[in-house]
Amino acid sequence: MTDQILLADRTELPTGTTGLRLYAPDPDPADGVAVLLLDRPERRNAVTLEMWRRLPAVLARLADRPGVRALLLTGAAGTFSAGADIAELSTVYADPAAADAYHAQNVAAEEALAGFPHPTLAVLHGSCVGGGCQLAAACDLRFGAEDARLGITPAKLGVVYPAVPTARLARLVGPARAKYLLFSGELVPARRAELFGLLDEVHPADELDARALEFARLLARRSPQTIGAAKAALAAEDPAAALAPWERRSREAPDVREGLAAFLERREPRF
Numbered sequence: 164m165t166d167q168i169l170l171a172d173r174t175e176l177p178t179g180t181t182g183l184r185l186y187a188p189d190p191d192p193a194d195g196v197a198v199l200l201l202d203r204p205e206r207r208n209a210v211t212l213e214m215w216r217r218l219p220a221v222l223a224r225l226a227d228r229p230g231v232r233a234l235l236l237t238g239a240a241g242t243f244s245a246g247a248d249i250a251e252l253s254t255v256y257a258d259p260a261a262a263d264a265y266h267a268q269n270v271a272a273e274e275a276l277a278g279f280p281h282p283t284l285a286v287l288h289g290s291c292v293g294g295g296c297q298l299a300a301a302c303d304l305r306f307g308a309e310d311a312r313l314g315i316t317p318a319k320l321g322v323v324y325p326a327v328p329t330a331r332l333a334r335l336v337g338p339a340r341a342k343y344l345l346f347s348g349e350l351v352p353a354r355r356a357e358l359f360g361l362l363d364e365v366h367p368a369d370e371l372d373a374r375a376l377e378f379a380r381l382l383a384r385r386s387p388q389t390i391g392a393a394k395a396a397l398a399a400e401d402p403a404a405a406l407a408p409w410e411r412r413s414r415e416a417p418d419v420r421e422g423l424a425a426f427l428e429r430r431e432p433r434f
Contacts, residue, residue, distance in 0.1 A: 168372040169198050169235060169286070176224075180217040182210070184239075187228055195232030195383030196376065197225055201295070204240035209248040210294050215268045219275035220321070226280050232383035233374060236278060236302055237286035238295070241368075246293025246316065256360060265347045269294065274299040277331070277398070278334035282382040282390055286375040287311045291348065298327045300335055303394070305361065306375045307353040309367035313361055336360045388418040388433045 165221060173186035184200040199221070201208040225231055238244050247269075255265045276298060283297040285291075287307040293316045299305050307313070315332065317324045324345060333341040336359045344351070344359075356362045366374050382390070383423070392409035399405035413419060418434055425432035 169237060169376055170200075172215060173198060178217060180211075180213045180222050182208075182214045183217060183221060185225065186220055187225065188230055190230060193230055194229060194380045196235060196379045197228075197230060197231045197233070198235045198237065199225075200237060200239055201244050204242070206248060207242050207245035208238040208240075208295070209245045210261070210298070211248050211251055212265060212268060215265075215272040215294075218272035222275045222279050231281060232387065233281050233379040234283045235286055235379050236276070236283060236298065237372075237375075238288065241263040241292040242289035243285070243287045243299065243311070244295025245290050246295045246297075249320075252320075252322075266325050269297070270325050271299055273301045273331075279387065280391060281387070282379070282394075284375055284379055284382075286371060287313070287353075287362070288371065290350070292316055300328065300331055300361070304363045306364045306371060306378070307362040308365065308371045309353055309365055310368055311353040311356070311362075311365075312350040313353070313356045314348060315344050316348040318346060318348040384431065384434070386418045386422060386432070388413055388416055388434075 170186050174189055175181050176185045176187055178185050182201065182203040184202045188194055188196055188200040201210065203209060223293040225234065255261050282304070285302040285305045287299060287305060288311060289308070291299050291307075291311060291313045293314070296313055296315050299313075315324065329341070329345070332344065336344070340359045351359065353362060353365045356364050364374070374431070388409065392406055392413070395405040395409060396402040421434060422432050
């Protein structure tokens, strides 16, 4: 279960809103892995406007916390997220200005997750739909359970999917498969999602959390300098310009010296 595996040896931090629960790694033992839990099981972890609104501040606070080196995003009670809260959307779409504001908050939350300075990994059990899939796609990587089902469903509602997640989806899976997902609104099983490039690894449900935590701990041991530079380059329209300040810092920062010394001494580097 998520609570037993992913949240052990972590301290819960306040998020200021119901439905978002944040857990930071304890200093002893320290593994560097934080967990953000979507926790509205009575609504299949549907994301509310308040959750979208609070997410950038929650992530900014976590990014500044010492000892955090990776982030797992998952959902409570065997479901990642059913997407946006449809009852709330019905109210939002009663007013065009409210709908504009809603989608602005939605995109801001996604962009905050995509811009988080450390590696992010979505851990997907059960349904990962609509806005939930939008959040998963904004993570660096996605691991899914064999019984997970993923889909982006605005075509079932008449909603125009915002430009930012549309373009992100196309970069992730390619234009044809983005059209397949967006035009149909159908949910695809985990193995097909892996073929699409929407999932990076698929595991039996009872093995997924342990594998995700193991991989996040591995990422937390790698060079933040290398990871930060790669994230910057892969997110930029001009990768060379994005990499330039990282390359300059790398000539003086200790990461390379430590990495080379560890290799020659046949030990784990201490970045």
